[in-house]
Amino acid sequence: MFFEWQGNQPVTLRCIDKNTETHDTVSIKLADLTESLLFQFKPGQFINLGVEIDGKMEFRAYSISSTNGEDYLQLTIKRVEGGKVSNYIVDSLLPGDTVQALPPTGDFNCIDHPPAT
């Protein structure tokens, strides 16, 4: 049985997979702890992802790179020179680790702003 992601509170998600896309970019797949959450969003939306670094929760926005309605969420993150969260994710986040995530948001998406043709 699957549940929809609702509300405006962060949920705890677990990294279930991590793939290297290029020398400075990785994709991570996230699922909820019971793997019963269905991730519904509008293509083009993003989430605010929270990772704990040196005891402090840091949130950054990342666009969703998976398709709507899966039981996982994929994000694709590129290293930013000197950046705290992107470097942490590329270098240190591992499958099995947990993160915090706020529900999908963003008005600039393909449903609310469909292509003209």
Ligand SMILES: Cc1cc2nc3c(=O)[nH]c(=O)nc-3n(C[C@H](O)[C@H](O)[C@H](O)COP(=O)(O)OP(=O)(O)OC[C@H]3O[C@@H](n4cnc5c(N)ncnc54)[C@H](O)[C@@H]3O)c2cc1C
């Ligand atoms: C809607 C949205 C969607 C996004 N989607 C994606 C996505 O899909 N993939 C993706 O990779 N990114 C995405 N981003 C960017 C992402 O949110 C982060 O901004 C990015 O990962 C950098 O975060 P960071 O913590 O690594 O860098 P930060 O630590 O925030 O640093 C950013 C820059 O500022 C510099 N800096 C930090 N502190 C200081 C200081 N005190 N003095 C001087 N310079 C400083 C750093 O060196 C670095 O160059 C998105 C952003 C938005 C707004």
